[in-house]
Amino acid sequence: MAPLLQVRGLTTIFDTQDGVVHAVNGVSFDLNEGETLGVVGESGCGKSVSMLSILRLIPEPPGRIVGGEVLFEGRDLLKLDQNEIRKIRGNKIAMIFQDPMTSLNPVLTIGQQISEALELHLNMTKEEARQRTIELLRLVHIPEAESRVNDYPHQFSGGMRQRVMIAMALSCNPKVLIADEPTTALDVTIQAQIVDLVKELRRELGMAIIWITHDLGIVAGLAHRVQVMYAGYIVERANVHDLYANPRHPYTLGLLRSLPRLDARTREKLTPIEGLPPDLITLPLGCPFYPRCSYRVPRCLDENPALHAVDGQDGHEVACWVDVTQREEIRA
Amino acid sequence: MTRYIIRRILSMIPVLIFISLVTFALAHAVPGGPFDREKPLPAEIKANLNRYYGLDQPLWKQYTDWIGLTRNPSGEYAGVLQFKFGPSYSSRSRTVNDIFRAHLPVSAQLGFWALCIAVGMGVPLGIIAALKQNSFWDYFSMAIAIFGVSVPNIVLGPIFILIFALTLGWFPVAGWGTPAQMVMPAFALGLNSSALIARLTRASMLQVIREDYIRTARAKGLAERVVIIRHALKNAFIPVATILGPMFAALLTGTFVVEQIFAIPGMGKYFITSITNRDYPVVMGTTLLYAVFLVIANLIVDITYAYLDPRIHYE
Numbered sequence: 001m002a003p004l005l006q007v008r009g010l011t012t013i014f015d016t017q018d019g020v021v022h023a024v025n026g027v028s029f030d031l032n033e034g035e036t037l038g039v040v041g042e043s044g045c046g047k048s049v050s051m052l053s054i055l056r057l058i059p060e061p062p063g064r065i066v067g068g069e070v071l072f073e074g075r076d077l078l079k080l081d082q083n084e085i086r087k088i089r090g091n092k093i094a095m096i097f098q099d100p101m102t103s104l105n106p107v108l109t110i111g112q113q114i115s116e117a118l119e120l121h122l123n124m125t126k127e128e129a130r131q132r133t134i135e136l137l138r139l140v141h142i143p144e145a146e147s148r149v150n151d152y153p154h155q156f157s158g159g160m161r162q163r164v165m166i167a168m169a170l171s172c173n174p175k176v177l178i179a180d181e182p183t184t185a186l187d188v189t190i191q192a193q194i195v196d197l198v199k200e201l202r203r204e205l206g207m208a209i210i211w212i213t214h215d216l217g218i219v220a221g222l223a224h225r226v227q228v229m230y231a232g233y234i235v236e237r238a239n240v241h242d243l244y245a246n247p248r249h250p251y252t253l254g255l256l257r258s259l260p261r262l263d264a265r266t267r268e269k270l271t272p273i274e275g276l277p278p279d280l281i282t283l284p285l286g287c288p289f290y291p292r293c294s295y296r297v298p299r300c301l302d303e304n305p306a307l308h309a310v311d312g313q314d315g316h317e318v319a320c321w322v323d324v325t326q327r328e329e330i331r332a
Numbered sequence: 333m334t335r336y337i338i339r340r341i342l343s344m345i346p347v348l349i350f351i352s353l354v355t356f357a358l359a360h361a362v363p364g365g366p367f368d369r370e371k372p373l374p375a376e377i378k379a380n381l382n383r384y385y386g387l388d389q390p391l392w393k394q395y396t397d398w399i400g401l402t403r404n405p406s407g408e409y410a411g412v413l414q415f416k417f418g419p420s421y422s423s424r425s426r427t428v429n430d431i432f433r434a435h436l437p438v439s440a441q442l443g444f445w446a447l448c449i450a451v452g453m454g455v456p457l458g459i460i461a462a463l464k465q466n467s468f469w470d471y472f473s474m475a476i477a478i479f480g481v482s483v484p485n486i487v488l489g490p491i492f493i494l495i496f497a498l499t500l501g502w503f504p505v506a507g508w509g510t511p512a513q514m515v516m517p518a519f520a521l522g523l524n525s526s527a528l529i530a531r532l533t534r535a536s537m538l539q540v541i542r543e544d545y546i547r548t549a550r551a552k553g554l555a556e557r558v559v560i561i562r563h564a565l566k567n568a569f570i571p572v573a574t575i576l577g578p579m580f581a582a583l584l585t586g587t588f589v590v591e592q593i594f595a596i597p598g599m600g601k602y603f604i605t606s607i608t609n610r611d612y613p614v615v616m617g618t619t620l621l622y623a624v625f626l627v628i629a630n631l632i633v634d635i636t637y638a639y640l641d642p643r644i645h646y647e
Contacts, residue, residue, distance in 0.1 A: 057551055059542075082556075089553035097551075102544040106643055107566045116562075117552045152642040168552070 003030035004208055005054075005093075005176055010068035012046075012053045015061060019281040024050040025232040026068065028307075031176065036202065036209040038223030038240070040216055040255070044277060046232035047212045051178050055089050072176075091121040094169035098181040100161035104153035110137075111149035114168045121172045136167040140197060159190035163197065170201060178210045183218060195222055216259055220244060225315070228252050231278050231288035234307060238316040248310055248318040248325070250295045287321070295322045336646035337635070344627045348620065352412070355619045356395050359612050366421040366610040385421065398616065412620065418613035422606070428617040431602055436621075438508060439591070439598035442521060443584035445514055449522030450529055450579065455572070457526070458533025462568075463560065465538065473530060480527025485520045489593035492516045506595040517594040521587060525579050529572060537568040570640050577633035581625040 012024040024046045031037055039047045052058045054070050054077065070077040072093070077085060097103040105113060114136060115129035124132060130149065137145035140163040153161055162182060169177055179198070183191040195218060202209060213219055219226055220240060227237040228249065236249035247253050254273035275292040278284060287293070287300040299321050310316040367373055367381050382388045386397055386405040396402040398418060400411020410416040417428035461473035496516060497505040507513045540546065541564055549563040550556075588600035599618065606614035637644045 055551065057547060086553040086555065089551055091553055095548075095551045097544060097548060099544060103548045105545040105549065105563050105567070107641055108563070109642075113548075116554065116558075120553060154643045165548075168548075 004033045004035075004072070005031040006069075006071040007031075007050075007054065008069045008071070010050055010053055010065070010070065012049055012058060012063060012065050014063050016281075021280045022283050023063075023232055023280060024053060025283070027229075027232070027234055028068075029227060029234065029237070031208050031210060033175075034202075034206050034208055035225065036211060036223045038219035038226040039210060039212045039229060040214065040219055040226055041229035042214055042277065044280070045229045047229045048180050050229070050232075051095075051180060051210055051212055054178070055093055055095065056085055057089075057095070087121070090117045090169075090174075091172045092174055093176040093178065094172070094174040095178045095180060096162070096165045096169045096182045099185045100158055100165050100182075101185065103165060104161055106153055109150050109152055110156070110164050114149075114164070114171055117168065117171050132171070133167075136171055137164070139170070139201070140164070140167045142167075158186055159193060162186060162190075162194055166194075166197065166201070170205065170207070173205065174207055176208045176210065178212070180212045181214070182211075184213070184215070191218070198222070216244075216255055228255070231283065232280060233288065233304075233319065235289070235320070236318045237307065238310075238313070242313055242316050246313065246316075246325075248316065248323075249289075249320050250293045250322070250324060251289050253324060254292075287319075295320075295324055295327055297322055333635075333638070333646055337631070340631050340634070344624075344631075347627060348623060351623045352399065352616065352620055353395075355616050356398065356612075359607075359610070359615045360391060360394075362607075362610065364610055366612065368610075385419065398613070417617035417620075420606075420614050421611045422609040422614075428613050431614065432599075432617070432621070435597055435599045435602060438596060439600065440584050442514065442517055442590070442596060442598060443580075445518035446522035446525065446583045447580055449518055450525035450583070451576070452526075453522075454526035454529025455533050455569075457530040458572075459537055459560075459565075459568075461530065461534040462537035462541065470534075474534070477527040477530040477534075480523040481531070484589075485524060485587070486589050486593070488523060489517075489520045489590060492520055493593070506593075508594070508596045508598075513594075517590050517596060520593070521583060521590045525583065528575065528579070532575060533568065533572050536571045537564065540564045540568040543567070566640055570637065573633055573636050573640060577629040578626060580632075581622065581629040584625055584629075 007030075008028050010024055010027045011022075014021040014023055027046070027050045029037070039051065041047045049058060049063075053065050056065065056078070058065070065078060068078065072088070077088060080088070104110065111130060111133050114133045115124075115126070118124045118129040118132055119126065134145045134149055137149060142148055142160060142163055148156075153164070156164060165182070182198075183194050186194065198209070198211075199222065201207075211219065211223060223240050225237065226240050226243045227234050228243075228251065229235065230251050236243070236247070236252045238246075238248075243252065244256065247256055251273070254271075257271045258273060260270060273292055278288045278291070284290065284301075285304070286302050287296075287304050290296050290300045293300065303321075305319045305321050307317045307319045310318055365382075365387070366385075367378050372378075373381075379388070383405070386394060389397070389405070393402060396411075397404040398411050400409050400413035400416070402409075404410055410418070415429070417432070419427050420431060423431070457473040457476060461470040464470050493505055493516065496502045503516050504510070504513050508517075541560075546559060546563055549559045554562075588604045590596070591598040591600040602614055603618045605611075606618065634646075638646055
């Protein structure tokens with residue numbers, strides 16, 4: 001079966017006063033039906049920009065999608081005209097965003113904000129849309145949905161607002177839900193509730209999910225596959241089990257080491273990754289992780305490794321010249 | 333909401349009492365009096381005039397007479413509380429009430445049209461400039477705005493007359509009464525305000541269209557027109573509403589300069605000349621009237637806030 005969504009060589013840049021920022025550099029991946037794909041990386045690694053680019057939601061200017069294709073239901077989303085991409089947005093592919101406090105319009109009721117998509121994409125009448133909105137609010141477990149539909153966003157807590165965002169995103173039964181760090185702005189107990197809610201809705205509705213986060217812990221319990229991004233490149237991709245059990249990219253290793261583990265036998269120290277991500281205006285010729293890498297070899301400086309399969313593991317790919325399982329780490 | 337409005341109206345009373353006190357004190361603190369001339373009046377005549385108008389009374393008595401709390405020299409309660417603002421010393425035959433009745437409608441009419449021009453031009457220009465940021469339309473709108481802000485109406489008025497009245501002959505040079513006579517003064521008065529509104533609308537709109545909820549609206553698949561009208565405009569208008577209050581009061585009460593240039597029989601002239609003439613009742617009457625306009629305009633703005641932004645809630 002062909003994947004639901006195929007992204008090939010997606011490249012997005014931003015024209016700024018200091019120069020061209022290479023935010024996304026030829027990202028390719030597939031998303032299968034019903035699958036949850038985790039996208040992991042630190043701030044500014046291009047994970048949000050690449051996913052926003054799929055729906056062409058990056059602000060232009062300064063942003064520009066300069067290459068690649070996004071195949072969805074046999075069409076390239078990057079080539080659609082404005083009217084056609086709008087029929088995809090919120091309808092076939094929906095998004096939820098990081099900060100529920102600012103992502104809802106403060107001057108419109110949540111009922112108005114949810115039902116406008118229903119009226120637009122599903123041609124519902126005002127009354128039908130209202131009924132469906134109440135159902136959706138119940139679906140995301142908002143108590144007293146009938147009366148709360150007339151409330152404004154400021155009358156909801158952060159967690160409740162994120163539920164509203166989810167209800168809004170799921171209103172038109174999308175095939176794909178892109179969740180852009182939906183739990184980052186919430187406190188930990190609310191995070192867990194939102195993750196549970198998404199799992200439950202995934203079971204009931206069967207949509208595919210792209211879950212962007214910098215929290216490897218959340219992805220572990222939620223995603224089927226994970227891809228790790230660094231400096232606008234995908235550096236490693238694997239099934240969720242393989243990625244945690246058998247990481248192959250020095251960056252992934254570093255991320256995992258900086259995470260506390262409950263199953264650690266000894267009291268291991270957490271080791272942060274030294275250094276900072278590279279300047280995306282002047283990308284290095286070779287591997288962008290080279291300056292921070294503890295497995296680096298001379299070749300890394302001249303050639304940026306492409307993503308290639310890891311022997312013996314189905315679907316595990318890594319972009320590194322070095323086999324980290326075979327080499328000693330250089331300790332600086 | 334009703335309770336809030338009642339409370340706000342009640343709280344205007346101390347504000348207005350304070351303003352009346354300050355105006356009264358300042359007007360009387362200015363050296364000279366209403367009957368001082370280059371060629372001094374005979375002392376007896378001056379004394380008679382002062383007695384007639386009650387200016388020989390102690391200051392506190394003059395104030396309470398003016399407010400209408402005590403009997404004035406004619407033996408009646410005739411003050412602000414009775415809606416009587418007293419006589420005008422310089423135009424003898426008329427009271428301040430007569431002046432208001434004759435000239436305030438003219439200024440109000442001029443102010444109303446100026447405000448229409450200010451909002452009608454300023455808001456669309458600001459929106460276009462923000463939506464087409466750094467394009468021709470942006471620069472065009474902001475060029476008009478900078479022109480409007482930096483060219484005072486004392487320059488603008490004569491330029492209008494020169495171009496549109498004398499050269500092109502579209503409008504009469506001056507005067508008041510016909511719609512054609514209102515066009516140039518209304519523009520001369522309103523252009524400055526429209527420029528302010530345009531700049532504020534642009535800044536506010538630029539901020540709003542970068543908000544997360546605008547991205548959410550786009551992610552829903554809404555057409556750009558709907559995103560702007562439904563999701564951005566109401567939010568962007570909140571700061572603009574703030575300046576509309578004082579602007580409304582200022583335009584409504586007219587301006588001396590524009591009224592002079594276009595020979596318009598408005599309030600502005602009386603406001604200015606009454607000060608040099610030490611025409612105390614006119615000075616105090618006009619100031620108090622402007623103050624009332626200003627507090628009412630601000631109340632309207634605050635009520636508008638609650639309508640625009642559901643987060644603002646008055647108890």
